Amino acid sequence: MTKKIQDASVIVDGGYQPATVVLKKGVPAHLSFKRISEKGCLDTVVLPDFGIKEKLPLNQEKVFTIDTRIPGEHQFSCGMNMFHGKVVIK
Template identity: 55%
Template sequence: MTIKQSANITVDGGYQPAKIVLKAGVPADLTFTRVSDAGCLDQVHSAALKFSRDLPLNQPQTVTVDTSTPGEFPFSCGMDMFFGKVVVQP
């Protein structure tokens, strides 16, 4: 049985929660659900975590993130106005 971490992030005028804490070395999925069409939150991306995803309204979008390296990894909206971070702990 494979153990996997997951986090649900609601996108509504920002990211709730804006800080996701994960354990290093355990595969992890982040699921973003945009519930408001206000602002520039129709896309989320992270160069550090190597993902970019469009966020259609009310349609959960899941990305798998690499947790092999501990640290703090930012993510943001398409215009880099709203931010969150993934903290990978040893």
């Protein structure tokens, strides 16, 4: 039996679009961030609940594998904790 993978993507353009990503619990997920502007200080994304702190190259998709076993709201932010979004797992 193969497990499906769910995909979600966020555009980073002076903020996060969308700022809320909903994922289904227990289904492996790929979450991508694509930064398309130099606005703000969004060149780093931090997802503390998943141990992720990574640079976002301009105009390139950066894909993270998200552990969806833990339901709830998981915040993400820019490197300076000024811009925010969240991953909701349910």
